[in-house]
Every structure is written in structure tokens, then in C-alpha cells.
Amino acid sequence: MKRGLFIIYNDLKSSGGVNIKIHNQICTMNDNGLKVDTLLMKPNYICGYKILYRMPFTNIVPNWKYDATLKKYDFIYLRRPYFMNVFFLIFLKNVKKNNHNTKVVMEIPTYPYDKEIIKKRTNYTLLIKDMITRKRINRYVDRITVVGNEKEIFGVKTIKILNGYNVIETRKRKPRAEIKSINLVAAAMFDYWHGYDRLIHGLREYYDKGGEQEITLFFVGEGPEKNKYMKLVNDLCLHEHIQFLGLLEKAKILEVYDNSDIGVCSLGAYRKDLFYSCELKSREYLTVGLPIITGVRLDVMDNDKLNKYILEFPNDDSVIDFDEIIGFYEKLYVHNDSSVSMIQEIRECAENELNMSKALSGLIEYLREA
DSSP, X not given: OOXXXXXXXXXXXXXXXXXXXXXXXXXXXXXXXXXXXXXXXXXXXXXXXXXXXTSTTOOOSSOOOOOGGGGGOSEEEEEOOSSOOHHHHHHHHHHHHHOTXXXXXXXXXXXXXXXXXXXXXXXXXXXXXXXXXXXXXXXXXXXXXXXXXXXXXXTEEEXXXXXXXXXXXXXXXXXXSOXXXXXXXXXXXXXXXXXHHHHHHHHHHHHHTTOOSXXXXXXXXXXXXXXXXXXXXXXXXXXXXXXXXXXXXXXXXXXXXXXXXXXXXXXXGGGXXXXXXXXXXXXXXXXXXOOXXXXXXXXXXXXXXXXXXXXXXXXXXOOOOHHHHHHHHIIIIISSSOHHHHHXXXXXXXXXXXOXXXXXXXXXXXXXXX
């Protein structure tokens, strides 16, 4: 049995989509004949670290430390840190120096990612560190896992993975008993690339043109963009149509899904130069049986059975057209014999196509041979 180490940067006991994904990845590796331990690479929150870690030659966030016990592992798996630096490179060098047979696999969840780093102007120094370091990682990283179709990144061969989902742990939604409005739900830690301002402006434009369909938007979550969305709703007088529900526990989120007709994925992927996505939220919506609207091409759209339940808008800053959403809704719900059968078909497709073992099959095959 191959033994591996999964390097993490946060305690997996804390909530959040990334931690759930990592937990599911580790469980899937263990379920498929690998033995995986975890190592928390802690940050060093010294006084003034928010300034110091942006400076050259500081090993703070995270604090990269090599331990000789790591040489016992057949492979090491880690997600790309927020930024790579020389100490990350030294850590990898020590891994290979002490056991050249240890395979190092790094996951890049989103590629390209430069705009994610510099969404704050003060982070340009971090990007410079990353750009210098990335030129040399091919010396120590054996494979990069990526959800896109890139064959090679930074001179390293890739393994294509999918953002899988632990479908069996999440129930499907219940059909709505009483329908007075079309309900959309957007659940996220709202950031600039979610682009839900396009949705809010689109709803205002729909009513300004005389639209009469009752429409409700549920925003579930927090994040740096939430206050901007709330101000925009206030400025556009859309309080009656848009509800901010905050952070909710899973059971409460499922209740919101029960009262929703369509899930909203990211609408601003162009803001970080992303034109192909397999975002986790799309998996969650499909798992519970929700059709989707998106502003970027999703990998699941390549599946003929799922494609008909996804409406794609242009990946730009144009306002979302609610007439298209209403037409999409009517095709799925009004002209469909049963929403129950639709929910079941979406759910079955999710079980077959998005389960974790299938999502990580290429990676697991590579690690077994490590």
C-alpha cells in the first residue's frame, strides 16, 4: 500500500468549501487503496506579519519547514499555496534530496490564477515572488493536477481531475408545493469574480421594462462583496425581490434549495481571466437537483444529459437577461410533465458523473504507481 502525505494550510475542522473538498479527497484516496496522512503547514503570525510576508525572503505564511520524517512517504500532495516563494522551493528541494523517489503532486485549483493574487493592489509583491518561483518548480514537482485541459503548466505535466462531490451525503431537494414566484439561489463566499452585480442589475432592468413575473433571489453566504451587493439592492430599490440570508448551516441551506428553482453559479469569471470552470458550487446545485445558470462554460456542460439543465450567459460584464431565465424556467418546469422526474434525473447524473472516485481516477492511478 502506497503511503502519502497531504499538506494542508488550515485545520480541516473549520467549515468551508475548500476544507470539505480536501476532506473528501483524502477520504477518496484512502478508500481507493492509499494510506494518506495530513500535515498542517502553519503560518507564523508574528507581530507585523501582514507587512512582513509581502517582503522578500520572509518565511511566514505559511512557515515552510522540512522534517526528516517526511522521507518515509511515497508521495506528497498539496494545493498551490496562495503564493509560492523561495522557501516553498527549498522545502520541495529537501523532499527530493532526502528521498528522490517521493513523488510530489501539486494541485492548481484555478488556472490561470494571477488575478486572484492581485485582487488587492498590495499583493503585487506576492505575485512577483510567485512568478519567480514558478519558473523552477519543474525541478521538484512531478505532476500538477488541474481541472482544465492544460497538458503542461510551468514545465510540469498535468493530470486532469474534476471537482467531485460527496453526493451520497447530501439529500436531493424536495419539489416546491406552491409556486408564486421563480426563485433563484446564489450560495457563495461572495467575491469579485462571482459577478452577481450583473444579476441584480438584470433584475432591475427586467422590471423597468415592464416585466410582471414575480422573481425572488436568495443570497446565501458572506464575503467581501456582500456589502456592495446589499448597497446595490438598496440603491435599485429591489428589497422585495432579493433576500440576504447570511451564513447558514447545511440543513438550513437545503431548506433554501427546497424553495428554489434555479441555482446561480459564477457570473464574473472573466474578471480573473477564467473561461472554463468546474466550480464546486455547480456540483452542489446538481447534487440536490437544481438546474443552473452560469456566466462561464462549465465542464459538466459536456455531458448531454446535464447540458439541457444549464443556461450559459456571456462571460463578460453585460447585464443578465431575465427574459432568458424565465424562458429557461418555463421550458424546465411549465412544459415538463414532472419536476420530480427532472430532479431525479439531475441527481442520478450527479451520482454517476461527479462522484469523488471518478473525479480523482487519473490521480489515484498515478499515485498507486508512485
